[in-house]
Each structure stands twice: as structure tokens, then as C-alpha cells.
Amino acid sequence: METRIYNIDGHSLALAKKIIESGGAVAFPTETVYGLGANALNDEAVRGIYAIKGRPSDNPLIVHVHKDYDLSSLVDFIPEYSKELAKAFLPGPLTMVYRSSKKVSPVVSCGLDTLAVRIPSHEGAQEFLKYVDLPIAAPSANISKHVSPVTAQHVFDDLNGRISCILDGGKCSGGIESTVLDCTGDVPCVLRSGLVTRDMIAQVAGECDEYHMVEGEKVRSPGMKYKHYSPRCMTRLYSYSDRFEALREYTECKKRGLKAYIMCDDGVAEELKINDVLKLGADESEIARNLYDKLREGEQVAEIIIAVAPLKQDGVMVGVMNRLSKACG
Numbered sequence: 001m002e003t004r005i006y007n008i009d010g011h012s013l014a015l016a017k018k019i020i021e022s023g024g025a026v027a028f029p030t031e032t033v034y035g036l037g038a039n040a041l042n043d044e045a046v047r048g049i050y051a052i053k054g055r056p057s058d059n060p061l062i063v064h065v066h067k068d069y070d071l072s073s074l075v076d077f078i079p080e081y082s083k084e085l086a087k088a089f090l091p092g093p094l095t096m097v098y099r100s101s102k103k104v105s106p107v108v109s110c111g112l113d114t115l116a117v118r119i120p121s122h123e124g125a126q127e128f129l130k131y132v133d134l135p136i137a138a139p140s141a142n143i144s145k146h147v148s149p150v151t152a153q154h155v156f157d158d159l160n161g162r163i164s165c166i167l168d169g170g171k172c173s174g175g176i177e178s179t180v181l182d183c184t185g186d187v188p189c190v191l192r193s194g195l196v197t198r199d200m201i202a203q204v205a206g207e208c209d210e211y212h213m214v215e216g217e218k219v220r221s222p223g224m225k226y227k228h229y230s231p232r233c234m235t236r237l238y239s240y241s242d243r244f245e246a247l248r249e250y251t252e253c254k255k256r257g258l259k260a261y262i263m264c265d266d267g268v269a270e271e272l273k274i275n276d277v278l279k280l281g282a283d284e285s286e287i288a289r290n291l292y293d294k295l296r297e298g299e300q301v302a303e304i305i306i307a308v309a310p311l312k313q314d315g316v317m318v319g320v321m322n323r324l325s326k327a328c329g
């Protein structure tokens with residue numbers, strides 16, 4: 001199968017619609033990462049996504065809809081706090097989990113009685129969702145367990161030959177996947193942290209819990225138990241306070257003739273004065289935006305990426321650190 005990257009216009013949208021309607025999958029941009037979308041109402045189409053990615057069949061998918069889509073047909077009950085959150089943050093990088101009305105294919109939620117729904121803000125995503133006029137099940141458009149894609153080229157690098165159409169919406173502005181929020185209880189609960197932080201949610205909803213996996217307990221968000229976001233080279237992760245340890249390992253690696261790179265924020269790069277550096281940026285939104293891009297750049301040039309965690313660990317950095325520690329796990 002030939003894989004092509006298309007600018008988003010009338011021609012490519014018509015092509016994308018045709019592919020989706022015939023049960024195929026299309027890669028499309030969102031403000032977080034690129035998604036690999038298929039018709040959420042069609043069992044075979046949704047199974048196709050798992051096959052293309054090599055995704056474990058017990059890790060449920062998020063359904064993406066246009067901002068004017070009537071959610072009440074997809075889900076059973078939307079609590080008041082979730083309506084407030086939607087007003088505050090949607091369209092945007094917040095996915096909410098509800099009791100499913102069972103309208104979409106059971107393959108989407110892997111047999112769970114809940115459904116994760118997301119309304120992305122990216123203009124290209126909105127155009128695509130409006131044009132196809134169907135709920136679209138979509139995971140990130142990478143090979144399972146690899147780093148999520150934030151450019152059309154990243155999608156191509158992973159899925160060349162496996163899909164025919166990649167809609168190009170430029171580099172994703174957010175850079176890490178959406179916050180996944182369980183809205184089935186009296187209090188919302190963060191299952192996966194992201195750009196909409198727990199504090200931001202609590203400010204609107206009054207309170208907000210955060211889920212932590214407990215050994216031996218059934219996982220509430222199956223995606224959490226898998227190794228994720230891994231670049232195809234060796235990796236190490238140091239805390240900010242151990243940054244000079246990281247520098248020592250870098251120097252050791254260089255002595256042994258290894259292609260080593262340090263990945264860190266601009267401040268640490270300045271301080272350590274290293275040649276081979278993958279700079280993440282100066283502030284938290286830059287760091288989130290560049291994380292996957294730099295991990296993918298790193299795996300092309302480095303035999304080992306030695307990452308130094310940013311000093312700041314709260315807010316958006318909770319989501320960044322979660323990805324960084326899984327990538328360098």
C-alpha cells in the first residue's frame with residue numbers, strides 16, 4: 001500500500017471520507033499528537049486500527065467527535081461537573097470517560113461499559129470530523145509502544161505501507177496526549193495527566209482525584225499498564241538534582257565511543273555546556289511540545305539518550321514526567 005501525506009483541502013477530505021466509509025483508517029492531526037482514525041460504529045474498521053498499530057486488544061480507544069456532535073447519543077449520563085468542564089476546556093486536550101450508551105462498536109472500549117470521548121481543537125481535526133460526520137475511534141498514530149507522532153512525517157516513519165492517507169496539519173502545538181478524566185463518579189478522576197492539569201480541573205469542578213495504579217488491582221485505564229513512548233535507542237533518566245551525574249555518564253559514554261546525547265531543558269543545557277544536546281525548551285509548554293519530537297530526533301542520531309528531568313514537577317510537568325519516565329523506563 002502506498003502511503004501519502006496530504007495537505008488538508010477539499011480533495012484530501014473527500015478521499016479521507018471515502019476511506020473511513022469503506023472501513024479503512026486515516027491519520028489526522030490534533031492539537032496533542034496525530035491520531036489514527038476509523039469509523040467507531042464499525043467493528044471491523046476498529047479492529048483494523050489495532051492490527052495496523054500492533055496494539056494490545058485490551059487497551060481501549062478514544063472516540064473523537066466534531067464540536068457540534070450530539071454526545072447524548074453516545075453516552076448514557078453526563079454529570080453536571082463534566083458539562084462545566086466541557087464549557088471551560090472543550091474543544092481541547094481533555095478526554096472524558098462516561099458510561100457508554102453502547103452505540104459505538106464494543107471493540108472501541110474492549111468490552112468495558114464506559115466510553116472515552118474527545119473533542120479536539122485542532123482546526124484540521126475539526127474539519128476532518130465535520131467532513132466525515134461520524135464518531136472516529138483513534139489512538140495515537142504510532143506503532144504500539146513507540147513514541148507518539150507530532151508531525152505527519154513521524155506518522156509516515158511508523159506507518160508507511162500500512163495506511164494510505166495522512167492528513168498533514170503541521171506540528172502539534174500541545175505535544176503530549178490529552179488528559180484522560182474519569183467522569184463516571186461523583187468526583188472527576190484523572191486517569192492520564194496532560195495539558196489540562198488536575199488543578200485546572202479542580203478549579204472548575206470543585207475537586208478532582210488522581211488515579212494511581214495499585215499492584216494487584218484491576219487497572220482503571222488499561223493503557224497505563226503498558227510500556228510506552230519508547231525511543232529505539234538506550235535511554236537513561238536523571239533527576240534535576242543529579243544533572244551532574246548525567247554529565248558524568250555522558251562523558252563516560254563519549255570516552256567509550258558511544259554516540260551519547262543529553263536531553264534537557266534550555267537552562268540545564270546552558271549550565272552543562274555539552275555539545276550533543278537535545279534541547280526541550282525554556283518553559284513547560286515548550287517542553288511538552290518538543291518532548292516527542294526530540295525523542296524521535298534523538299533515536300535517529302544517538303545510541304544513548306541521557307535525559308535530565310526538569311526542576312519543575314507540577315502542573316503540565318506531571319504529564320511530561322509521566323511520559324519521560326515511561327520513555328526512559
Ligand code: TXA
Pocket residue numbers: 030032033034035036059060061062093095097109112114115116118120138139140141176177178179180191192220221222223224
Ligand atoms: O491526545 C490524545 O488523547 C490522542 C489523540 C490522537 O487524540 N489519543 C491518544 O490515544 O492518546 P491512545 O489510544 O494512545 O490513548 C488512549 C488512552 C489509553 O491510556 C486508554 O487506556 C485510555 O485512553 N482509555 C480509552 N478508553 C478508556 C475507557 N473507557 N476507560 C478508561 N480509559 C480509557
Ligand code: MG
Pocket residue numbers: 139140148
Ligand atoms: Mg498512544
